[in-house]
Amino acid sequence: MYDKIKILKEKIKGAQILFKKIPKEKGILGIVLVLLIGFLLYQSFIAIQIKKLKAIDFQFTSQKKLIDFYNQIIKDANILNNELTEKENDFAQIRQGFVDEEELSNYFADFRALVKAYNLQVASLDFQPQENIIDSNREPLTYYQRLKFSVSLKGDYFNLMSLLYKLEQGSSRFEINSVRIKQKNADPPDLIMDMEAAIYILMKRG
Amino acid sequence: MESILGLELAEDRIRVLEIGKTQNGLELLRLDKINLSAPGIKEGIIAGPKLIAERISAFLKENNISTRKAVALIKPPHAFTRIIRLPYNLSDDQIRLNLEAELNQYQQFTDKEMAIDFKKLEEISEEGIKKVNVLFTATFKALSGSYLKTLELAGLDLVGIDVSMLSIMRALDEIDLKSSSLEVTLLMLITQKYLEMCILKGNRPRFLHSVEIDTDDLDRDRADFIDRLVSAIKLMVNFYQARFIQGEEITRIIINPWEARYNQIHALLQEKLPQIPIQLSNPLSKIYIDKDKSIDLDELRFAFSGLLGATLRLEDKAQPFNLNLLTEQKTQREYRLNQIYLLFISLTSILTIAVISLSWVVLKINILQKKITRIDSLLGQPSPELNKAVSLKEKRDILQKQIKEASLITQQLKNPLYFQDISKAMVLTPEDLWLTDINLEEQNKNLVLTGESNTEKAIFNYISSLTGSGYFEAVELISSKGEAQSRKFIIRCTTK
Numbered sequence: 001m002y003d004k005i006k007i008l009k010e011k012i013k014g015a016q017i018l019f020k021k022i023p024k025e026k027g028i029l030g031i032v033l034v035l036l037i038g039f040l041l042y043q044s045f046i047a048i049q050i051k052k053l054k055a056i057d058f059q060f061t062s063q064k065k066l067i068d069f070y071n072q073i074i075k076d077a078n079i080l081n082n083e084l085t086e087k088e089n090d091f092a093q094i095r096q097g098f099v100d101e102e103e104l105s106n107y108f109a110d111f112r113a114l115v116k117a118y119n120l121q122v123a124s125l126d127f128q129p130q131e132n133i134i135d136s137n138r139e140p141l142t143y144y145q146r147l148k149f150s151v152s153l154k155g156d157y158f159n160l161m162s163l164l165y166k167l168e169q170g171s172s173r174f175e176i177n178s179v180r181i182k183q184k185n186a187d188p189p190d191l192i193m194d195m196e197a198a199i200y201i202l203m204k205r206g
Numbered sequence: 207m208e209s210i211l212g213l214e215l216a217e218d219r220i221r222v223l224e225i226g227k228t229q230n231g232l233e234l235l236r237l238d239k240i241n242l243s244a245p246g247i248k249e250g251i252i253a254g255p256k257l258i259a260e261r262i263s264a265f266l267k268e269n270n271i272s273t274r275k276a277v278a279l280i281k282p283p284h285a286f287t288r289i290i291r292l293p294y295n296l297s298d299d300q301i302r303l304n305l306e307a308e309l310n311q312y313q314q315f316t317d318k319e320m321a322i323d324f325k326k327l328e329e330i331s332e333e334g335i336k337k338v339n340v341l342f343t344a345t346f347k348a349l350s351g352s353y354l355k356t357l358e359l360a361g362l363d364l365v366g367i368d369v370s371m372l373s374i375m376r377a378l379d380e381i382d383l384k385s386s387s388l389e390v391t392l393l394m395l396i397t398q399k400y401l402e403m404c405i406l407k408g409n410r411p412r413f414l415h416s417v418e419i420d421t422d423d424l425d426r427d428r429a430d431f432i433d434r435l436v437s438a439i440k441l442m443v444n445f446y447q448a449r450f451i452q453g454e455e456i457t458r459i460i461i462n463p464w465e466a467r468y469n470q471i472h473a474l475l476q477e478k479l480p481q482i483p484i485q486l487s488n489p490l491s492k493i494y495i496d497k498d499k500s501i502d503l504d505e506l507r508f509a510f511s512g513l514l515g516a517t518l519r520l521e522d523k524a525q526p527f528n529l530n531l532l533t534e535q536k537t538q539r540e541y542r543l544n545q546i547y548l549l550f551i552s553l554t555s556i557l558t559i560a561v562i563s564l565s566w567v568v569l570k571i572n573i574l575q576k577k578i579t580r581i582d583s584l585l586g587q588p589s590p591e592l593n594k595a596v597s598l599k600e601k602r603d604i605l606q607k608q609i610k611e612a613s614l615i616t617q618q619l620k621n622p623l624y625f626q627d628i629s630k631a632m633v634l635t636p637e638d639l640w641l642t643d644i645n646l647e648e649q650n651k652n653l654v655l656t657g658e659s660n661t662e663k664a665i666f667n668y669i670s671s672l673t674g675s676g677y678f679e680a681v682e683l684i685s686s687k688g689e690a691q692s693r694k695f696i697i698r699c700t701t702k
Contacts, residue, residue, distance in 0.1 A: 021541060022548075030549055038556040046560060049567040056574045063581045070588075073595040080598040087605035094612045133615060141611040143604075161632075165625045175619060179628065181644040182656075200615055202608070 097173040098144065098202040107199070118163045120155035123192065130201065143205060148177075148198040154184070160193045173200050209235055210520045211276040211362065212513035213262070215252065215353075217245045220262065221279075223506075223513040224271065225520060230494040232520065237501050237510060240265045250284030250345075252352035259359030266360070276362040278353050279516045280345060281370035282400040282416055283314060285531070287343040289414050294329060294336040301326075305342050319347040321367075323529040327410065341411055343369045343529045350531050354539075366519055367531040371395055371402045373515030374462050375411065375527045377489035382460050383409040390456050392443065393487075395512075396421065396471065397464040401438060405446050405456065410526050413446050424468065432471075436478045443482075462487040462511055466504035489514055627653055627677070627701050634671040639664040646701075653678070653699040658692060665695045672699055 022030070073080065099107045108125070115122050128148040132140035153160060160181060167174045177196040184190040209226030224236035240261055246254035265271075292304055305322055309315040324342035331337070350367055357364040368376075374395055375383060383391060387408040395402040398421050405413040417438050424431040443456050459482055461472045469486060476484045489511055495501060506514065519528075530536075588596070628644055631653060635641060643656035659665045665686055672681040677699075684696040 022545060026545070030545075030552070034549070034552045034556060037553060038560070041556065041560040046563050046567065049564060049571065053567050053571050053574070056571055056578070060574045060578050060581075063578060063585070067581060067584070070592050070596070073599055074589075074591050077591065077595040077598060080595060080602055084598055084602045084605065087602055087609065091605050091609055091612075094609060097616075098612070133611075133618075135611075135614055141614065143608045143611050144615055157632075161625060161629060164628070168625050173615070173619060177649070178647040179645070181628070183642045205604075 095202060098200045099147075100202050101204050104147070104201065114166065115153060115163065118155065118159040118166075120153045120159050120163060123152035123154050125149065125151045133200075143203050145201045145203055146198050147201055148196070150194070150196045153193045153195070155191065155193075157181075157191055160191055164193075167197075175199070208520065209273040209275070210365070210517050211271065211273055212279060212517035213276055213357070214279040214513050214516075215247055215258070217247050218242055220258075220265075221510060221513055222265065223510050223517055224273065225493055225514070225517045226273070227520065228494070230496075232492070232518070233494040233496065234499075234501065234506070234514075236269065236271070237506055238265075238269070250280065251349045252356045255352060255356040255359055259356050262357070262360035262362070266362075274361065274363045276357055276364050277366045277368060277516045277519055278357070278364060279368050279370060279373055279512050280349065280353075280531070281397055281512070282402065284349055285343060285345045285369040286312070286315065287341075287369050287371050287402075287414055287416075289327065289339050289341050289411060291330065291332065291337050292340050294338045301340060305340070305344070309344055315344070315346075320344045321347045321350040321531050321534050323531055323533045325526065325529055327526060339412070341414075341527065341529065343372065343531060345369075345531050347535070350535055354532065354535060364532060366516070366533075368512075368516040368519070369529070369531065370397065370512045371404055371414065372527045372529055373512040374487065374489075375404070375406070375409065375515065376518045376525060377492060377511050377515030378460065378462075378487055379409050379518075379523075379525060381489060381491055382485075382487055385409045389458065390454050392439065392456050392459045392482075394439070394459060394461045395464070396461065396468065398422075401435065403438070403442050405442070407454070413442075415442055421465070421468065424471075428474070432474050432478060435471075435475060439475075439479065456482060458482060459484040460487050461485070463508050464512075466502075466508045469504065469508065487511065492518065627699075630675065630677045631655055631672065631699065634668065634675060636664050636667055636671070639668055651701045653701055654684075655697045655699065656695070657697075658688075658694050660691055660693075662686065662693060665693065665697075669697060672697070678702065 019027075112122060112125075126149060130145045130147050133144050133146055134140055153163070155163075164176075164179070168176070175198040177198065178194075180194040182192055182194075184192050207226050207228060209224055212221075212223040212225075214221040219242055220240040222236060222238045222240060223234070225232055226235045227233075242258070242261060244254070244257065246252060246258045246261075252258055286309065288308070290305070290308055292301060296304065301324060302322060305324060306320065309320055309322075310317070322342060322344045324340050327339040327341050329336060329338050345367070353367060354364055371393075374393065378393070379385070383393070383406055385408050389408065390412075391406045393404045393406060395404075396419070399418060401417045401419045403415050403417070404411050419431075419434070421431075423434075439459070447455060459472075459475070459479070461475070461484060463469060463471055463486075472484045472486050486507075488507060490503060490507055493514070495503070495506075627646060631644070632641070635657075638661055639657060639659040641655055641657040643654075645654040645656070646652070647654075659668075665683070669681055669683055672678060679702050680700040682698050684698050686693055686695040688694045
């Protein structure tokens with residue numbers, strides 16, 4: 001063991017002498033050459049593979065997270081179910097304020113029936129294109145759109161006001177932007193009510 | 207068995223001697239000559255290395271010589287050996303510079319690239335100044351380079367180039383020249399063209415000199431030749447005794463003739479120098495010689511004595527005359543090889559690191575890809591529980607979003623309660639006043655009432671009632687015009 005250490009020491013000493021003997025320029029050139037070759041090897045072979053490894057590692061991590069997420073979902077299935085029930089109950093109330101996209105024709109049929117029920121006449125009913133509702137981040141809402149329309153109704157004061165009351169107090173969100181009531185005839189009193197309004201539509205997605 | 211070949215190259219032949227370490231100690235294995243048909247050596251330098259190498263290779267093959275280790279022997283005028291006295295504290299580089307300057311004084315070496323090897327001998331105090339004797343030998347770099355190349359081509363590893371005088375010293379070491387002795391000896395080496403002389407104390411060389419001679423003169427005029435030899439000896443002895451080291455007397459002369467046919471020369475000299483005992487060198491007891499091998503002992507004793515001394519390097523013994531003309535070139539060569547080796551090691555290390563890194567990365571990629579494939583297959587066939595749970599989650603998320611968006615709409619939605627505002631305005635209408643137009647716009651929060659009245663008073667009463675009701679933020683009369691019986695008016699109420 002002692003001899004081996006001695007031999008090793010001598011070898012190290014020999015290597016040191018060899019290093020010292022090498023001229024500075026040659027040494028620098030040698031180091032540069034070795035580093036250059038190392039760099040080229042790295043760039044040509046290893047760097048590409050490392051990039052690939054990083055991409056695959058990212059893919060693997062994502063998939064692992066997805067698996068973990070799924071496992072968690074399975075584990076939390078009961079909680080999810082309860083939450084879903086809760087949300088469904090909440091939404092059941094909320095959705096009354098909105099008109100389903102596919103229920104639009106029925107809604108306006110009902111509206112006409114309501115007008116008629118109040119002994120009023122629909123002089124005109126004009127729709128504007130459905131528009132997106134923009135949130136605070138200036139992004140359109142996914143599930144809701146606004147439908148603006150203008151309606152002109154004829155009838156007496158009492159019935160017009162009753163209808164107005166009915167619409168305002170109704171379960172659906174009925175947004176009135178302007179109302180104008182004007183007298184058409186003084187005797188018998190005959191009024192025209194021009195109204196600009198909007199309703200909110202629950203869109204069917206996915 | 208470890209053995210070594212000694213080679214002495216001349217224009218017409220190569221002398222070969224092999225010794226090896228056997229159970230008999232150092233044993234002579236071979237003594238031979240390779241004849242050269244075409245001259246491949248010019249002025250000591252091997253001009254046709256391929257030709258010579260082929261001859262040597264063929265010889266090795268023919269004689270089944272397996273050893274690769276070889277040593278070459280050269281002699282004057284291609285080698286130069288001297289002892290010079292230099293200041294004690296010089297570095298090796300400074301000594302080398304001094305030696306080069308010394309060599310430059312000789313015409314044959316002037317401005318030539320020289321291979322030099324030297325060794326510090328004993329320290330001396332000269333006139334109170336500390337000095338050192340330096341034994342050195344030199345040859346042309348072209349010569350040593352050609353030897354190195356040729357023997358490499360022949361598949362041999364040339365471990366050294368020895369010079370004749372130092373080889374003879376090695377051959378006679380501890381036989382005729384004992385390290386423990388204080389006897390001063392003049393050793394003479396007679397070659398065909400040169401007389402080399404060395405004064406030794408014990409086995410330590412003290413003074414070296416060489417004189418140009420022609421041994422053919424011995425055959426032509428023996429007496430004259432002997433006289434010249436005697437003169438040279440006397441000159442050397444006197445110079446040494448008087449000028450070099452005072453008080454030391456040369457007690458014997460040992461002669462080594464290069465050819466066996468001059469083996470009586472010592473007797474001739476003895477007649478002329480009866481006061482100093484003269485003897486022939488005899489290195490034969492240095493090695494074991496198998497009598498069955500029918501070796502010409504005289505050849506070995508004289509013609510091959512230098513080669514024998516050169517091959518005795520196999521002993522690997524520290525001796526004061528151990529110089530090697532190949533050291534410098536070998537060192538340079540080794541240095542170059544070391545540099546290449548270092549570069550190679552560095553590149554190999556980098557390549558190894560690169561390969562290991564690459565393997566690790568590729569392995570990891572493969573492992574991850576396998577895991578991904580497994581996960582993919584799992585995700586491709588989800589369990590019913592998962593499907594159900596995902597469906598529940600999706601539904602919940604949709605509902606959550608729908609509720610959130612609905613609450614946003616609710617926050618944005620203003621309920622102006624038109625009915626209330628209008629009905630309030632209507633309720634307060636006095637009898638003698640009627641409204642013809644009611645306009646309520648959310649945009650400017652104004653309820654504009656247009657109507658007619660029989661009296662002005664009724665209009666102002668109406669404004670007063672509207673203001674006093676507290677239903678509106680502000681009530682103002684915009685216009686009132688017409689005759690006393692039928693006045694038309696416009697009132698603007700700002701809703702809260």
